[in-house]
Amino acid sequence: MIPRYRHISALLLTAVTGSLWPLTALAEGDNSGAAGYLAQLIGGLVLVIGAIVVLGWVLRRTQGGLNRGSxxxxxxxxxxxxxxxxxxxxxxxxxxxxxxxxxxxxxxxxxxxxxxxxPAGETPDFSSALKRAVTRRGVSGERGQS
Structure with a gap:
């Protein structure tokens, strides 16, 4: 695993579990309470953001599935x-x-x-309209330079 991604994944894993071990290792002195508080704060924030993302995905999937076909x-x-x-x-x-x-x-x-x-003709789509516009512009641009 690439070291940069290893660091990010370790940080996310420890934030979710609620024990930011690098911060607690640095704060073994007088400020051990501050590191624990920070770990709880970040862990709670990650859980709330994760819950919002998961619930948004579930809501989008259920609303789309209920109305289709009817x-x-x-x-x-x-x-x-x-x-x-x-x-x-x-x-x-x-x-x-x-x-x-x-x-x-x-x-x-x-x-x-x-x-x-x-009408039974060909339906216009964006790609064919774009190709026509580019070829027209290329032809008119060549005439202007001659």
């Missing part, structure tokens, strides 16, 4: 139409609702009884 409302598509305005197509059961979202609020623009379908 969604009645689904966002089908979203399109930005301004700096802070968007159109959102929401699937609710068998109907689709077109909603306008703006800083002032949300409004239902249209309700469709029959769901709208996307």
């Amino acid at each position: 969604q009645v409302i689904e966002i089908v598509a979203a399109r930005s139409v301004g700096a802070r305005e968007r159109l959102v197509l929401v699937q609710v059961g068998d109907e689709q609702v077109l909603v306008g979202v703006a800083p002032s609020g949300m409004r239902t623009l249209h309700t469709m009884r029959e769901p709208a379908t996307a």
Whole structure:
């Protein structure tokens, strides 16, 4: 094990067990009570932080697992139409609702009884859009230098 990691792992192990032996070895004189107090303080802090991390992980896992598969409302598509305005197509059961979202609020623009379908073409993804933008910029940059 690398010495730096050995030191960190020894410190964490001793902090969790509550007996920081390097500090107690240094404080064998008059201040042995201070080292014990420091060991308790650091050990308690490590336990509380560890409990917060573990509980956050458990909460995230249980909330995600409960709602999956039982969604009645689904966002089908979203399109930005301004700096802070968007159109959102929401699937609710068998109907689709077109909603306008703006800083002032949300409004239902249209309700469709029959769901709208996307064209059978290729769906654009970020990687292909990035490649197109880079090749266009490379071609225009070469023309400007000639």
